[in-house]
Amino acid sequence: MHYFDCCDFTIASEIAWPVSFPASREPEVEIRYRNLPTDLGEGGERGFRFHAKPNELLICVDGVARYLIRGGKEIWIEPFPHADEDSIVAFLQSSVLGVLLLQRRFLVLNGGVFNVDGEGIALVGCSRAGKSTLAAAFQRIGASLFSDELCAIKQDSSGRMMAWPVLPALSLWENTLIQQGGDVTKLRPIRPSIRKYLVPTHAKSLSPVPLTQVVELKDYHGDLLWKTVDVKEAITLVLGNTYRHRFLIGMALKDAHFLQSTALIQQSRFYIAQRHLTVTSEDAFFHFVRTNLAL
Amino acid sequence: MKSIVWLASYPKSGNTWLRIFLENLFFATDEPCDINNLRSSFMSCSLDLFDHECGWDVSLLSHDEIDRLRPEIYTYIDSQWENVKYFKTHCAYSFTGSGEAFFPDEATKAAIYLIRNPLDVCISYAHHRGYSDYDRIIAEMADAASCLCSDTDQPFWQARQKILSWSLNVESWLSVEGFPVLFLRYEDMKNNPYEAFSRVAAHLGVNKSELEIRQAIKNSSFEELQKQESLNSFKEKPSRSKKFFRSGQNGMGYAMLSRSQVASIIANHGQIMAQFGYL
Structure with a gap:
């Protein structure tokens, strides 16, 4: 696992980030590879490539990965076949991180x-x-x-x-x-x-x-x-x-x-x-x- | 739902004028609409639009990746947005790498294709791009692989647009079979605006009176557009262009191009020019 700080929390991640602040405390957020659903079920706000429900949000980036951000504490990633790690991290450090911050009440x-x-x-x-x-x-x-x-x-x-x-x-x-x-x-x-x-x-x-x-x-x-x-x-x-x-x-x-x-x-x-x-x-x-x- | 209308043309063929006419028609008042705040039509290749629908930063995708998304995004917009949606495009009617039409039949109500004498397009496009060299534009208009917004090293606001050559752009829209396309000559919009714009309203199934159409034409007059641009500029004007609404006149090509330049354009595009009465 890789450990690093972001804002007021520490992340433990299966995937390395090219730039980050060094870890200074116990991790509160985990980033892991998992098999993910394609949908979060009934209700919520749906977009062309996202589905948002209270406490969880699923994003799909074509050819790269699906990301599930849950409870401000978990980010699960299911890469598409042949997706490269840089691409997975690019969306992780932008849109996915933005969702995590929202869930953590920023x-x-x-x-x-x-x-x-x-x-x-x-x-x-x-x-x-x-x-x-x-x-x-x-x-x-x-x-x-x-x-x-x-x-x-x-x-x-x-x-x-x-x-x-x-x-x-x-x-x-x-x-x-x-x-x-x-x-x-x-x-x-x-x-x-x-x-x-x-x-x-x-x-x-x-x-x-x-x-x-x-x-x-x-x-x-x-x-x-x-x-x-x-x-x-x-x-x-x-x-x-x-x-x-x-x-x-x-x-x-x-x-x-x-x-x-x-x-x-x-x-x-x-x-x-x-x-x-x-x-x-x-x-x-x-x-x-x-x-x-x-x- | 089949609710999208494509407002298509090669650049500098009256597309913005048509959008402003539609704005004045749909939001009819005695006062002309604000050309910097058009609410009734959208840029079909706007990355802001794609970002909004996807929920993530589309500019992190390559041009090819964005191309692959476009048909599906338009189909999604068709299914989600209310009412008819008008989208401007300069793209040729073309296909993604996997053979899907960028403008899906299942999402499309109709299209209006504006065509203008390529001799006049050449003059207008050269000014638009800030070129003093007409030969450069003549070459671009003949380039079968011509694209707009194809840079990859700087921020881009619109997806890459495959406009191809002037002739191929026209031919591509002539080949459409899946939805009705109204072909309208810029020259007819200019010389007989009521008849031309009435055809637009009829093609779109928009029920407006003669008075309303005439008022919308008046509110979209070239003089009005020039007046607004001189007062408040126009946000779609490219940096190198002095004016977006510069002349708008017909026949400038013959007046300003050399004989060899005219001959070159006719050699490249004569067949389509003849088809539309330009030769």
């Missing part, structure tokens, strides 16, 4: 988090909004990266919404890596058929920090725009960037999600950073966001 947003002087700043937005690219740019100026795809937030004993480190790695496309001076020949693709790479951040600490600012990256059809968001809009922003809303419905986690969202809205400042995705350069957008965050 508020999960689509995005990354970095730590600047003990404060968490989240970059959220839809897929392919440029979150990882921007997170990498902030890392280059000294920010400590907590995650780039799953923003995991949990209330601590004093009621503060804390952002937790998820994985010590960035997922970057080859083109972005080369633009940033990276050497792809020294990296392994996330999957054999994909030119996207897992770049270790070498972060060591697993201490959470209060999430104080949330920036939504938006594709827009006009000029660069920075907007401070009021409470009403913040609700829309959090709901709109909630990780896999349909999973929450199926797993009966909507009420918990609402309470978590409310706590976050009371604690954090929210902004929208808009750009024309195909016009604004990554560099210009980074400087724009950095200037507005006064970093």
